Amino acid sequence: MKRVTAHRRILAAALCFTLPFGLTACGDDVPDETTRYVGEAASYLTAAEEDGALGADAVADTDATQQGAMADEDVSGLETEPTDDGQACDFSEHRRTVLAKYDDDGDGALNARELRELKADVGERRDTLRPRLAQLGRRARHWAFWRVRWAFDENGDGALSAEERTALVDAMEARCQRLRTERLEQHDTNGDGTLDEAERQAAREARRARWEARRQERLGTYDANDNGVLDAGERVALRRDRVEAAQERRATLLATYDTNGDGRLSTEEALPLRQDIQRRIIEGRDAEG
Template identity: 70%
Template structure:
């Protein structure tokens, strides 16, 4: 794990030098166990807000059942109007949402019992993210967050240790900051560093316009009965095509990273792919607004 530890140190250094001061990566935030789990829950909420293909190359470690579930979630996202309110990404606000949800006695911190509830609700794998945490978002993209987790599980043991969790939180906060800056650059017309109601509406309309364009293209391709919407059978066809695309994507990735050709990624083979996904996350890539 020497390479992994070295990579994390380089990751933290890169975040400190390339992003504004005050981020977790620069040691300015709560690195306690509680703080890391709150940050991971905030990362889940942030991933749920997006509509893009965050961490998409994690499909290299997905079987057909997982691909089918991913395709179902992605199809639902494609067919549901975005809930984006036009505001900027705010990781601190997501942290506060988590604290407000679990700090039931209102003392500003999580008791042992409250912290245990957060950990249980967050879980480690897709099927253990419980409804109470997911309910903080109208659209909970469980598989999108599974892909993020996979990228930071560098030892491949199926769960995150403290260092891996810290790297995930740092990267998702950095991603949020980059996406925030990109939206401000596009829509902060008066240059005051925030979006007023008019600017937020413009941002929301831009998101809706892009979604409608993609949705209309899907309807044109899959609406075989011509009623202007995708019914159940047509959505099945869309999911099947997305599973096939995921299988092709996996085959391409395996050709690059499965160096011994045994059809699975060992921990050593997967690490370069995980690191590549991490970089894309930090850079704000694979977001719906790209």
């Protein structure tokens, strides 16, 4: 456990330089349960905004069924034009969105019943994350967020402790801030720190152009009848290749981290991989949005 504690200190130090002044990650305050769960739901909304392979190396701890489900989500995302309002990532706004959704009595806080509803909707695993939360995002990316959760579940018990959930939220908030900075650097042409309508339109067009480039590349490989869309059989071929790529990546990761060669990652073997994914999340890597 000493390695975990030391790693937490390193992450906290990194977050202090990343997050705006005054956030919990840089102080001694411990967030309460409501703050943690609202933050986790806000983290899900942040993950849903992205196109990149967020936490992709968590595939090391998946089976064939999970790999197939991830491929289904990936293929669906590749087939659907992204919905983007052009705004920069705003974690505080995500928090407000979650709070407004679950604050049924409108008093600005979550009572015990409202918090229970949020906790139930967030769930601990992909198949317990309920539609009400997913509908708050621009699109559903359940497996992308499952991979984030996996990275922060350092003891491998399938659930997040209060400390693990806090670390996840802090990291996703730091990621959102980095992605926000990147979008402002790219599209805030007048340098006022916000995106006006023209700048948001430019951001939307740039994202759509990236999506269209990937779409054309995909069509070039899988559109066998050259009709400009992927038919059912062509989507099956794409899904098959995505699964095969996941299996190859899993084999590569096991070759690195499965030190006893038993074909699976123990909690100790998985810890360095989880921590590497955590760093990539904080650094804003594997992102395109």
